[in-house]
Amino acid sequence: MASARIIDLLRGTQGLGQIGDTCTVRGWVRTKREGKGIAFLELNDGSSLQGLQIVLPQTIDDYEALIKQINTGTSIEATGLLVESMGKGQKVEVQATAIAVFGNADPETYPLQKKRHSIEFLRTIAHLRPRTNMFGAVFRVRNACAYAVHQFFQERGFIWVHTPIMTASDCEGAGEMFGVTTFDLNEIAAAGKSVDFTEDFFGKPAFLTVSGQLEAEIMATAFSNVYTFGPTFRAENSNTSRHLAEFWMIEPEVAFCDLEGDADLAEDFLKYIVKYVLETCPEDMEFFQERVNDQVMINARKIVDQQFERITYTEAIAILEKCSKKFEFPVSWGLDLQSEHERFLAEEHFQKPVIVMDYPLGIKAFYMRVNDGTASDRQTVRAMDILAPGVGEIIGGSQREERLDVLEARIRSVGLNPEDYWWYLDLRRYGTVPHAGFGLGFERLVQFITGMGNIRDVIPFPRFPQSAEF
Numbered sequence: 001m002a003s004a005r006i007i008d009l010l011r012g013t014q015g016l017g018q019i020g021d022t023c024t025v026r027g028w029v030r031t032k033r034e035g036k037g038i039a040f041l042e043l044n045d046g047s048s049l050q051g052l053q054i055v056l057p058q059t060i061d062d063y064e065a066l067i068k069q070i071n072t073g074t075s076i077e078a079t080g081l082l083v084e085s086m087g088k089g090q091k092v093e094v095q096a097t098a099i100a101v102f103g104n105a106d107p108e109t110y111p112l113q114k115k116r117h118s119i120e121f122l123r124t125i126a127h128l129r130p131r132t133n134m135f136g137a138v139f140r141v142r143n144a145c146a147y148a149v150h151q152f153f154q155e156r157g158f159i160w161v162h163t164p165i166m167t168a169s170d171c172e173g174a175g176e177m178f179g180v181t182t183f184d185l186n187e188i189a190a191a192g193k194s195v196d197f198t199e200d201f202f203g204k205p206a207f208l209t210v211s212g213q214l215e216a217e218i219m220a221t222a223f224s225n226v227y228t229f230g231p232t233f234r235a236e237n238s239n240t241s242r243h244l245a246e247f248w249m250i251e252p253e254v255a256f257c258d259l260e261g262d263a264d265l266a267e268d269f270l271k272y273i274v275k276y277v278l279e280t281c282p283e284d285m286e287f288f289q290e291r292v293n294d295q296v297m298i299n300a301r302k303i304v305d306q307q308f309e310r311i312t313y314t315e316a317i318a319i320l321e322k323c324s325k326k327f328e329f330p331v332s333w334g335l336d337l338q339s340e341h342e343r344f345l346a347e348e349h350f351q352k353p354v355i356v357m358d359y360p361l362g363i364k365a366f367y368m369r370v371n372d373g374t375a376s377d378r379q380t381v382r383a384m385d386i387l388a389p390g391v392g393e394i395i396g397g398s399q400r401e402e403r404l405d406v407l408e409a410r411i412r413s414v415g416l417n418p419e420d421y422w423w424y425l426d427l428r429r430y431g432t433v434p435h436a437g438f439g440l441g442f443e444r445l446v447q448f449i450t451g452m453g454n455i456r457d458v459i460p461f462p463r464f465p466q467s468a469e470f
Contacts, residue, residue: 054096
C-alpha cells in the first residue's frame with residue numbers, strides 16, 4: 001500500500017482522510033506515551049506542523065518488542081484504520097494494525113527531546129533541526145515562497161534565466177567577493193612567487209557572483225521580461241542577524257520599463273508572495289504569530305491589504321530630520337539610510353510599506369540611471385528601496401543607465417575599467433532600451449514573513465564568518 005502524507009489525512013485532501021479508510025503513513029516519532037495495554041505515538045513526516053496520533057493496541061504483533069524499539073526520533077511505518085479521535089486538538093487518528101521500524105534513535109544520545117531547545121543550540125545541529133516544529137514551519141514557508149516566486153513570474157510571461165555562479169565582474173563594485181582559483185596558493189606563497197592569473201583556469205581573476213543582474217540585462221534585451229533565482233555570495237565579514245555569506249537572490253529585469261513600472265512590479269510581487277503563503281501555510285503562520293513574533297500577521301496583512309507609500313529619498317531625509325526620535329546613526333542628505341531609519345519610516349511614520357525613490361548618485365551602483373533635469377536632479381539616480389514593517393529594506397531596484405556615454409563615465413568614476421565591461425556596454429551600442437529591475441534577497445523575504453530574528457535560521461545550512469559546517 002502506498003503511504004499517505006499526514007497533511008492530506010488531517011485536511012482531507014487528495015481524496016484521503018475519510019473515516020474508516022485503511023491507510024499507511026511513514027515518518028518520525030515525536031512523542032511516545034504508554035498506558036495500560038496501549039501506547040500513543042505522535043508521528044510527523046514533515047508535511048505539516050501537526051502530527052498524527054498513532055494508537056498501538058497491545059494486540060498488535062510483537063507489541064512489547066516494538067515499544068522498546070520506538071522512541072523520540074525513531075522512523076516507522078504504520079498501517080491501520082483511520083478513525084475519529086477522542087483526543088483534544090486532533091480530528092483523526094490511526095488505529096494501528098501493523099508497525100515497521102526503519103531506524104532507531106537512542107534516547108540517551110538523540111539531542112531532540114520533548115522540550116524547548118534554544119535556537120542557538122539548534123543551529124549547531126542543523127542536520128537535525130528541520131525535525132523541530134519551528135524549523136519545520138520555517139522551511140515549509142520557504143518552500144511556499146519559492147513556488148510562489150516562479151508562479152508569479154511564469155504567469156506574467158517572464159523567462160527564468162540561469163546566470164553564472166562564477167564570474168569575472170563585480171556587479172556591486174564593493175569588492176566583497178570570494179575568489180575562485182585552481183592554484184595552490186600555499187605553494188605559490190612558499191615559493192615566494194606572485195600570483196599570475198593569466199596562468200589560472202580562466203586566464204583572469206574569477207569570483208563567486210554577488211548578483212546575476214548584469215547577465216539578466218543581457219537576456220532582457222532579447223526576451224524583454226526575465227528573472228533570475230539562484231545562489232549569490234558576499235565575502236563580507238559581518239556577524240549580524242541580517243547577513244549571510246551565501247544566500248539566494250531573485251532578480252527580475254524588464255526591458256522598456258522605467259522606475260515607476262519597476263516599483264509597480266515589485267509591489268505586486270510582494271503582495272502575491274505573502275498572500276500565497278497566508279493561504280497555503282495557515283498553521284505555520286499561526287505558529288509564528290504565537291511562538292515567534294506577535295506582529296507577523298499584522299505585518300503580512302499590511303503588505304497584502306495596503307497600497308505602498310511612495311516618497312523620494314529627499315522627502316525621507318526631511319521626515320527623519322524633523323521627527324523627535326533619536327537615532328544611533330546620523331541623518332543627512334547624501335548618507336545612506338540605516339535599518340533604524342528605514343524601520344521608523346515603515347513602522348512608525350507611515351505604518352505601512354514604503355517605496356523610497358531617487359537616491360543620491362554617490363551611494364548607489366554605477367549601473368543606475370542618472371536623473372535628467374537640473375544640476376541638483378543629476379546628483380540623484382533612478383533607484384528605489386522598498387521598506388517593510390518589521391524588517392526595513394526588503395527590495396532594492398533601479399532603472400538602469402541605458403546611455404552609453406553616461407554609463408562609461410559612471411564605470412570610470414567608481415574605479416572600474418570600462419574594458420572589463422565591454423559586453424555590458426555593447427548592450428548600449430546595439431539596440432539600447434530603457435530597462436529596470438530589482439533584487440530581493442530570498443532569505444530576507446522568508447525572515448520577514450516568518451518573523452524569525454536571525455537570517456541564519458531561515459536557510460537550511462547557513463554560511464557566515466568562521467562557519468561552513470554541514
